[in-house]
Amino acid sequence: MTLDIGTRLRAVREARGLSQRELASRAGLTNGTISMIEQNKTSPSVASLKSLLDALPMPLSDFFADVEEQAVPKYFYAPDEFTELSPQEAGFGGGAARVSLRQLGNASSHTIQMLHEVYPPGADTGPEMLRHAGEEAGVVIAGIVEVTVADQVRVLNPGDGYLFDSTLPHRFRNIGAGDCVIVSACTPPTF
Amino acid sequence: MTLDIGTRLRAVREARGLSQRELASRAGLTNGTISMIEQNKTSPSVASLKSLLDALPMPLSDFFADVEEQAVPKYFYAPDEFTELSPQEAGFGGGAARVSLRQLGNASSHTIQMLHEVYPPGADTGPEMLRHAGEEAGVVIAGIVEVTVADQVRVLNPGDGYLFDSTLPHRFRNIGAGDCVIVSACTPPTF
DNA sequence: CCGATGTGTTCAATTTACTGAACGCAGTTT
DNA sequence: AAACTGCGTTCAGTAAATTGAACACATCGG
Known part of the structure; x- marks a missing residue:
């Protein structure tokens, strides 16, 4: 989401019938600064933004409640925009190997969670089986990955897939010599 | 003036069980910055604060206001066990190019539908935009594929991803010289 | 006991926000 | 018309946020 603070601020300022200079003097800032902010040429500090909103006046929560509604929705993600999940939060307690779990987007605001997973050789989600709500x-x-679901164990090769209810105990182990790459999806997101 | 965002940020961060470094890496900032912010030694830019809250995640406004049942359930699928969806069934009416949509499992008994899609060069879901319930x-x-969602158009390369609400009109076009392979997920399954 | 890993903090260097004074433009006033 | 008054924008310089690499302090395993 690219949140548009500039137009939001301008809208509020103009609704109060204030010029940039008037608002600037009340807030203890300069008109130039306000101009830059309204054009989204800079991202103001929270302190500066609070000064501006105090001078209007308007609470920060109200300001952002509207900003987030007007935010431009984000549909596309470059590789470096995937958010890396820490092993711990993904449910891997004391795993020795480092697993890369890269999430697509902000799962908290969606009903689907898609992950780009890379397991180094020997990586294991651990003998303690994972369980959580939803399906994956x-x-x-x-x-090459060995997947255990409930009482079933299977070795999956590139092109293979899996699909099960996440409340069933499950486990992933990379039993190949190289990295294992998986694209997976969960619903609802697991946190 | 106070506006103690430092302790507020620390509270939410610790509530999520994250260290400063973990949060920093997710948000694309450094641990030092978070330390300074939490001590109120600096006032973060709105852009920085939003990055941090997105990684938690939490909206700015909140921050500021205070299978089918079988005898034996099937979890694993070999490549030839994916069910090929006919273009028509997938919603492609008079498509000239042949698109391969191979579905993992029997989606009607699940809440999630995962597809292994192969688009030949020039393949296009058509100018009539697709729309259906759920998220994908x-x-x-x-x-290389060009994806259109609502009024946004984007060219995606290997490693890129997408995530949007399926009720928005959308379209896929393979604009590369070779086949385009995509692994996608929808919820709920679209039929 | 010591090395390895974890935490949060500190500080010089860099990037970025902000200042202060310009600029150009549109109305009014004389 | 020229001179003023108001508006928002631009730009070099300054102040502050942010980085990246240290630091000190804990905990854990050999």
């Missing part, structure tokens, strides 16, 4: 599915892109 | 997300594995 995935496709193996590269490498 | 995907990761590009190979090739």
Whole structure:
């Protein structure tokens, strides 16, 4: 989401019938600064923004309540825009190997969670089986992974997939020589 | 003036069980910055604060206001066990190009539908935009695809992803020289 | 006991926000 | 018309936020 503080601020300022200079003097800032902010050429500090809103006046929560509604929705993500989830939060307690779990977007505001997962050789989600609400599915892109679901164990190769209810105890182990890459999806997001 | 965002940020961060470094890496900032902010030694820019809250996640306004049942359930699928969806069934009416949409499992008995999609060069879901209930997300594995969602158009390369509400009109076009491979997920399954 | 890993803090260097004084433009006033 | 008054924008310089690499302090395993 690219949040548009500039137009939001301008809208509020003009609704009060204030010029940039008037608002600037009340807030203890300069008109130039306000101009830059309204054009989204800079991202003001919280302190500066609070000064401006105090001078209007308007609470920060109200200001952002509207800003987030007007925010431009984000549909596309470059590789570096995936958010890396820490192993701990993903449910991997004392895992020795480092697993990369890169999430697509901000799952808290969606009903679906998609992950780009990379397991180094030997990586294991651990003998303690994972369990959580929802369903999960995935496709193996590269490498070899042994997946355990309930009482079933299976070795999956590139092109293979899986699909099961997440409340069933499950476990992933990379038993190949190289990295194992999986693209998976969960619903609802697990936190 | 106070506006103690430092202790507020620390409270939410610790509530999530995250260290300063973990949060920093997710938000694309450094641990030092978070330390300074939490001690109120600096006033973060709105852009920085939003990055931090997105990684938690939490909206700015909140921050500021205070399978089908079988005898034996099937969890694993070999590549030839994916069910090929006919273009028509997938919503492609008179599409000239042949698109491969291979579905993992029997989606009607699940809340999640995962597809392994292959688009030949020039493939297009058509100028009539698709619309259906639910959300969909995907990761590009190979090739180059142009995706249109509502009024946004974007060219996605391997490693890129997408995530949007399926009620928004959308369209996929393979604009590369080779096949385009995408692994996607929808919720709920679209039929 | 010591090395390895974890935490949060500190500080010089860099990037960025902000200042202060310009600028150009549109109405009014003389 | 020229001179004023108001508006928002631009720009070099300054102040502050942010980085990146240290630091000190804990906990854990050999």
